[in-house]
Amino acid sequence: METRLRSIVKAVIWNLIGLTVMALVGVAVTGSLTAGGIMAVINTMIGLTTYFLYERVWAGIRWGRCHG
Template sequence: METRRRTLVKAIVWNLIGLLVMSLVGLAMTGSATIGGAMAVVNTAIGLSMYVAYERVWSRIDWGRMRG
């Protein structure tokens, strides 16, 4: 089982990568760094909270884990 801190750090690092990628995609799609950046921030905020919740739920499920 992972600690909450590890789950949070993993989520933050993953979302920073996603923020960078979404910013570039938003810039390429709109031609505006402001609009692209805003899209990326909203996406990252939603994604971070969903990822943390998802990981915490799965940390409580024993199905598929190998013991021993």
């Protein structure tokens, strides 16, 4: 089982990557650094929350694990 801290660290790192990508896409689509940044921050907040919850649910599911 994964600790909560590990889940949080993984989620934060993954979302920093996503924040960067989304900011670049947002700037490319809108032509505005502000609009692209706002889009990226909102996307990251939603993504971080859902990813963390998703990981915690799967951490409690025993199906498919190898014990040994």
